[in-house]
Amino acid sequence: MIKVENLTVSYNNKRILENINLNIKNGLIYTVIGQSGAGKSTVLKVLAGINKNYKGKVYFNDNELDTKKYCIGYIPQNYGLVDWKTIKQNILLLFNTKYGKKAINSEFYEKILKKLDLEKHLKKYPRNLSGGEKQRVAIARALLLKPNLLLMDEPFSALDYFTREEVQRLFINIWKQHKVTTLLVTHDICEAIYLGQNIIIMSSSKGKIKKNIENDLFGKNPELNRELYKNMEFKIRNLLKEEKIYEIK
Template identity: 45%
Template sequence: MIAIEDLAVAYQRQKQEHNALQNVSLTVPQGTVCAVIGPSGCGKSTLLKVVAGLIKDYTGTVRINGGEVSPKKLRIGFMPQNYGLLPWQTVAENIRLACRIKDGWSEEKAAKMEALCQKLGLTDLLNRYPQELSGGQQQRVSLARVFLLEPDILLMDEPFSALDAITREEMQDVFRDLWEEAGITTMLVTHYVEEALYLGQQIVLMSGSPGTVAEVMENRWQGSRQWKTTTEFFAKSQELKEKIKAMGARTL
């Protein structure tokens, strides 16, 4: 479980203090996918970095399973927008990287990696380098790396935004399949309302600036594409877009 209470983050910008987040309180239940949406500049990525332990200068409290955020003690899977692959390492080396750093390598991990690569269609790409892959293939490598780590929590910062529409939907389905097996507590930042409705059991609407939680919604449409053609789904999608538009943001 991720529990955030009265979180505030401020930056120094041109000798002035800029409040990125203020009075952010949120609980993400264990095993839930929480989709975070809101206008650009409302602090969505900053929120993820705090939960990941990458930003330590803040006020308020952030707890994971009741304890303080500690990347050394916890397994935190973090997927940035650019996939975070090292260009000088092969696909296989990139996938093994987080596990090698955290635990070292083992036959058990090797077997799990083989199964993941077969499921993700990466078996024939293991000796290639990231620049030799398509965007969708790079995304699969990034997913293989974080799921091989078996993290306590997974944090995803607009992971599918650079993909074309067809590939993006395909990767959403790939993530869904992996998540259903692992049940990892996940926070996903996205600017695609339909993506939030498809992937998030919980949807958090942020406003800013400074960024704060405007609304938390339970999403009963999560996990099925059949409702995409229904009037009710269209109305909910439009409602969310209008709320974000009212905050001054363009949504997709």
């Protein structure tokens, strides 16, 4: 379990997060939703070890979170690919950085490539790929680490509607096989419902958590469950009624 206690973050004397408390159960996907400036990405950066300038405590299985001890996969909004490296080099980059010359699990590597349909792209460069293909590379790179924690910041926002649906389904299928603890930031209510077993609602008022909703609609087709989705969307909108009104996509 990941436990966040009284997490407070400030930038230039402006409070971004204030006394956030959160328990994240192992092996589940949590989606985080809130308007711009609510501190969603800041939470991920703290958990990823990128932002170390905070007050409060972060624990992983009762031990203070140590990015050297635990393996954390982080997918930023722009995919984080290196333009001058091939797709194969990009996929292996984090693994090689963390584990050095340690032999990679070839069977697992090939399995990830096949599941994400990336075998034919290994010699290409990021500029040769579509947005959906770049996203698959970013997911492959993170999953190859076999992370204890996977952090995803607006991972599908740059994709067109049909590509986004396809990659979302693919992500869920892969997650079901490995059950990595995941925190996924999104601005899309429908996406938060579809991908989150728990939905964390953040307020822009000093970066606080308004609600953590257990979600029975995780992975269920929105088109086949329209009424249930509509009810959950209404519930989330009510929680955000003092926040920015979100467009359902």
